[in-house]
Amino acid sequence: MKDANDLIENVLCLVELTNQGEDYMNEINSLDLKGFAINAVNSVFDMMLSLEVEISDADSQAVVDVNKIVGSVSFAGDVMGSISIQVGGDFAILMTAAMLGMELEEVDGEEVSDVIGELSNMIGGDLKSRLCDSGFPCQLSIPSVTSGSDFKIESRGWIKHECFTFCHQQHTAMVEVFIKSGG
Amino acid sequence: MSLKILTVDDSKTIRMIVKKAFRPYDCEFFEGEDGAKGLVLAAQEKPDLIVLDITMPVMNGIEMLSKMKNEPGLKDIPVIMLTAESGKDNVMQIVKMGVKDYMVKPFKGEQLIERAKNIVKLEPKKTEEAADEPSKKYFSLDGDIQVLVLQEKATRQVAAQVEVYLQSKIKDMIKSGMNKFILDLSKVPEINMSLIKLIMLVIQNCRKANFSIQVVGTTDLSNELKQFQETSEIPIDNTVEEAKTALRQ
Numbered sequence: 266m267k268d269a270n271d272l273i274e275n276v277l278c279l280v281e282l283t284n285q286g287e288d289y290m291n292e293i294n295s296l297d298l299k300g301f302a303i304n305a306v307n308s309v310f311d312m313m314l315s316l317e318v319e320i321s322d323a324d325s326q327a328v329v330d331v332n333k334i335v336g337s338v339s340f341a342g343d344v345m346g347s348i349s350i351q352v353g354g355d356f357a358i359l360m361t362a363a364m365l366g367m368e369l370e371e372v373d374g375e376e377v378s379d380v381i382g383e384l385s386n387m388i389g390g391d392l393k394s395r396l397c398d399s400g401f402p403c404q405l406s407i408p409s410v411t412s413g414s415d416f417k418i419e420s421r422g423w424i425k426h427e428c429f430t431f432c433h434q435q436h437t438a439m440v441e442v443f444i445k446s447g448g
Numbered sequence: 449m450s451l452k453i454l455t456v457d458d459s460k461t462i463r464m465i466v467k468k469a470f471r472p473y474d475c476e477f478f479e480g481e482d483g484a485k486g487l488v489l490a491a492q493e494k495p496d497l498i499v500l501d502i503t504m505p506v507m508n509g510i511e512m513l514s515k516m517k518n519e520p521g522l523k524d525i526p527v528i529m530l531t532a533e534s535g536k537d538n539v540m541q542i543v544k545m546g547v548k549d550y551m552v553k554p555f556k557g558e559q560l561i562e563r564a565k566n567i568v569k570l571e572p573k574k575t576e577e578a579a580d581e582p583s584k585k586y587f588s589l590d591g592d593i594q595v596l597v598l599q600e601k602a603t604r605q606v607a608a609q610v611e612v613y614l615q616s617k618i619k620d621m622i623k624s625g626m627n628k629f630i631l632d633l634s635k636v637p638e639i640n641m642s643l644i645k646l647i648m649l650v651i652q653n654c655r656k657a658n659f660s661i662q663v664v665g666t667t668d669l670s671n672e673l674k675q676f677q678e679t680s681e682i683p684i685d686n687t688v689e690e691a692k693t694a695l696r697q
């Protein structure tokens with residue numbers, strides 16, 4: 266009889282955990298990542314670069330240049346995930362010149378990497394703060410930067426994945442967010 | 449005596465932005481790229497203000513700050529924390545650590561200066577340093593002619609600096625009844641958009657003030673300027689002497 270009661274208790278526990286898991290996933294799914302991303306990107310571009318960007322419906326993979334650079338930061342805690350900003354080489358130089366008050370031809374590769382890394386840190390920091398304020402405490406990593414001409418970012422096992430494209434004149438920036446439950 | 453400012457951030461970009469923000473003020477600048485280097489510099493230089501990032505490799509800003517608070521010689525140095533995270537918990541943690549102020553990235557240089565002014569007394573650089581020296585670098589008088597010489601590549605900063613001094617030189621010229629201006633570009637190493645904009649700015653301002661202006665440049669520069677719509681019609685003299693003769697005719 267004791268075994269039967271234990272079994273029932275275990276099953277009830279499992280059901281409760283499953284329900285909690287579903288609630289948790291629903292909570293993550295209900296996060297307004299688009300709103301978070303638009304606010305963060307607009308604020309960073311306006312404040313640090315004095316450049317206006319607009320969200321676009323264009324196919325983000327298709328519009329980014331052949332040479333590209335990606336800055337990303339990860340967060341881990343009650344939620345795990347990453348946010349990255351991917352731009353073409355020309356746009357990266359334009360952004361760097363704008364941030365550092367330089368001419369386009371004065372910008373070097375190290376400065377481009379540093380600026381893209383710092384911008385991803387700011388955008389990631391903003392998202393992380395909003396996640397924390399929405400009840401998902403997490404910590405932020407330092408940014409990492411990848412550049413090249415023939416690579417693709419792929420991630421699996423995420424509860425939520427969103428991708429947004431922002432335009433400034435003929436240039437585009439793609440912001441990608443991946444989220445899954447932590448712990 | 450100059451104020452000592454120490455900025456500790458792993459991002460060269462942020463260190464440059466902070467340094468640029470303090471440039472108009474009489475400050476001596478020190479930079480560290482992580483908390484460990486920041487601590488060493490703080491102990492060596494005893495800065496008047498530290499601008500400290502939180503997320504850094506090797507030693508983060510929180511750890512550096514807590515180590516400073518345990519050092520009698522460093523604990524009273526005012527710190528402005530820089531953070532990319534504006535979440536309530538993060539802000540509370542920063543405030544509890546006894547920093548003077550904090551700034552959430554993204555931020556503008558002017559905002560940082562406003563915060564710094566609440567903590568330390570920022571004195572503008574002395575007039576001769578801030579105004580006279582750069583002005584003499586570009587402007588000189590040749591008899592009754594004001595001469596503006598560019599000897600370097602026209603970066604945005606150079607163009608902005610010249611623009612500031614141009615306005616006051618034009619006012620001085622009007623007051624003293626002068627009306628002749630030479631823009632000497634013969635030593636400019638290359639043409640870029642900042643130079644084109646600067647040439648147009650100088651010419652437009654001189655025309656507005658009813659000054660006679662002559663532009664001096666090499667044959668190569670003259671040919672290159674003809675390629676740009678904005679400068680294609682501007683006559684270029686090969687030497688300053690030619691320009692002076694033209695002005696006196």
